Amino acid sequence: MIMLDPATKDWLTEHGFVVEDEELWQEALTHGSTGALRDYQRLEFLGDRVLGLAIAASLYRNVGGAEGALAQRLNALVSKGACAKIARTMGVPEHIVLGKQAREDGAAGSQNILGDVMESLLGANYIEAGYGATAELVHRLWAKELNGHAGRAKHPKSALQEWAAGNQRKPPEYKLVDRSGPDHAARFTVQVSVKNVGQTEATANSKQEAETEAARLFMEQYG
Known part of the structure; x- marks a missing residue:
């Protein structure tokens, strides 16, 4: 039977996770690069849905506002970057x-891996403690972001789309111009262009994030 490192178990418990099935939690922290039969991917799939529902609720x-505004905030709060930020704050890198x-x-x-592991931990907690306890955990861990400005400003890609339309x-x-690095630490370079205006490029850990950053840079330069 696989047992958690005692320090990792203490760390999880201190952050409010319910740890009973140690093999489950070992799975939640295990990356596919180990060659283990079970890694965090299935729990990540589950945790992603739990996180989305908890934040949406x-x-x-x-929060007031129309559906579009709520959706914009939701997308920002459950993004890979947001999950990775929480993971870093918790000290996840030391336990992967x-x-x-x-x-x-x-x-x-890696932002992608930290975000994935954060979701897998929520998936494991859902299995151990149910939705209610896990939603409370999400609300506590995401409290600063929920009360902050994440998702309140217009998304760079939306802003660029509106700018282009408004200027006829x-x-x-968007064009993927380069992908480098191993799968677990891939880097994507994306170019965004508007005909007869110009173009910018950006590199990030995911194609979506590279597109967002390229749009932001475009607006800074041409908007």
Whole structure:
């Protein structure tokens, strides 16, 4: 039977997770690079849905505005970047179980991996303690972000789309120009262009994030 490192179990408990099935929690922290039969991907799938519902319910109860505004805030609060931020605050990088090469490649600091593990931990807690307890945990861990400005400003891609339309320009076009690095630490470079105006490029840990940053840079330069 697989047992958690005692320090990891204490760390999880201190942050409010309900740890009974240690094998489940070991799975939640294990990356595919280890070659283990079970890694965090299935729990990540579950945790992603739990997180989305918990945040959506909180926004519905506590935030006014139309559906579009709520959706914009939801997307910002459950994004990979938001999840990775919470994971870093909690100290997740010290407890991820990685293969030797992945760790040497810096996978413990990867935004994608940290975001995935954060979701997998929520999935594991849902299995152990149910939705109510996990939703409370989400609301506590995300309290600063829920009360902050995440998602309140217009998303850069939306802002660029509206800017192009308002200036009688063709819609912006996004193009993946480069993908580098191993799968667990991939880097994507995206170019966004508006015909007869200009173009900008940005690189990030996911294609979506690279598109967002490229749109932000475009608006800074041309908007």
